[in-house]
Amino acid sequence: xxxxxxxxxxxxxxxxxxxxxxxxxxxxxxxxxxxxxxxxxxxxxxxxxxxxxxxxxxxxxxxxxxxxxxxxxxxxxxxxxxxxxxxxxxxxxxxxxxxxxxxxxxxxxxxxxxxxxxxxxxxxxxxxxxxxxxxxxxxxxxxxxxxxxxxxxxxxxxxxxxxxxxxxxxxxxxxxxxxxxxxxxxxxxxxxxxxxxxxxxxxxxxxxxxxxxxxxxxxxxxxxxxxxxxxxxxxxxxxxxxxxxxxxxxxxxxxxxxxxxxxxxxxxxxxxxxx
DNA sequence: AATCAGTTCAACCGCCCATAT
DNA sequence: AATATGGGCGGTTGAACTGAT
Numbered sequence: 218x219x220x221x222x223x224x225x226x227x228x229x230x231x232x233x234x235x236x237x238x239x240x241x242x243x244x245x246x247x248x249x250x251x252x253x254x255x256x257x258x259x260x261x262x263x264x265x266x267x268x269x270x271x272x273x274x275x276x277x278x279x280x281x282x283x284x285x286x287x288x289x290x291x292x293x294x295x296x297x298x299x300x301x302x303x304x305x306x307x308x309x310x311x312x313x314x315x316x317x318x319x320x321x322x323x324x325x326x327x328x329x330x331x332x333x334x335x336x337x338x339x340x341x342x343x344x345x346x347x348x349x350x351x352x353x354x355x356x357x358x359x360x361x362x363x364x365x366x367x368x369x370x371x372x373x374x375x376x377x378x379x380x381x382x383x384x385x386x387x388x389x390x391x392x393x394x395x396x397x398x399x400x401x402x403x404x405x406x407x408x409x410x411x412x413x414x415x416x417x418x419x420x421x422x423x424x425x426x427x428x429x430x431x432x433x434x435x436x437x438x439x440x441x442x443x444x445x446x447x448x449x450x451x452x453x454x455x456x457x458x459x460x461x462x463x464x465x466x467x468x469x470x471x472x473x474x475x476x477x478x479x480x481x482x483x484x485x486x487x488x489x490x491x492x
Numbered sequence: 493a494a495t496c497a498g499t500t501c502a503a504c505c506g507c508c509c510a511t512a513t
Numbered sequence: 514a515a516t517a518t519g520g521g522c523g524g525t526t527g528a529a530c531t532g533a534t
Contacts, residue, residue, distance in 0.1 A: 318503085
């Protein structure tokens with residue numbers, strides 16, 4: 218498969234100027250999103266199409282929230298990251314106004330440091346709630362003053378940490394057995410596990426980006442030990458695969474729907490019923 | 493005030509997949 | 514069927530910023 222060079226020869230790189238932002242915003246307002254290569258050309262921007270797309274989606278698009286990630290959002294990020302791994306785009310979809318890039322940055326700068334220092338226990342529900350209490354007193358958005366300053370961790374570093382802690386690295390492989398996502402002997406982790414009610418990540422990941430994978434994976438799942446777990450609190454589902462069949466029959470995106478179920482639990486747990 | 497080190501985050505890079513030709 | 518193209522995504526980089534000395 219040939220790959221054309223992403224960008225024309227003469228392009229601007231680096232930070233976007235206000236003029237460029239305005240040009241892009243005006244163009245997209247008139248012509249809509251998509252065809253980013255043409256956007257770059259037709260709008261007269263000396264920018265790569267991808268760069269235009271990224272600038273629009275991460276910064277200029279109306280409704281984008283910037284900064285001030287709330288404790289609830291942080292909690293959501295932590296939980297979703299536990300469920301989905303480094304699938305920032307999926308996580309971002311569950312946080313209106315937040316972009317994958319922002320969440321990724323927030324994770325790398327604010328949350329991964331906790332992994333680095335305390336392991337996953339630092340990211341448990343109770344610690345987040347404790348932090349919420351503290352931060353409401355201090356009214357600071359990011360890091361409590363007494364907390365160590367954030368530091369970036371490399372992917373390799375992070376993978377090692379997570380490997381030890383649970384979800385195995387950059388992506389939670391669909392074949393990764395769900396028990397690996399638990400840390401033994403951690404009470405905080407136990408509370409989180411309770412919250413998860415033994416959701417099988419392989420089920421959650423089925424419908425990620427290709428519906429076509431679902432039947433095949435379900436078949437595999439059926440061949441394996443499917444007694445283990447699933448959305449067992451769904452009384453009408455005798456098994457996770459039944460549940461997925463049901464969802465498919467109704468033309469739902471399985472992941473979306475499963476996530477909705479999960480997020481309702483989160484909301485219930487957080488006392489935020491009206492998601 | 494100057495310098496240095498650490499942190500943040502916008503932007504880039506390259507891989508992958510879906511779709512068009 | 515093979516190739517070209519567009520777009521999505523996660524990982525990484527580096528300039529700007531901030532705080533410590």
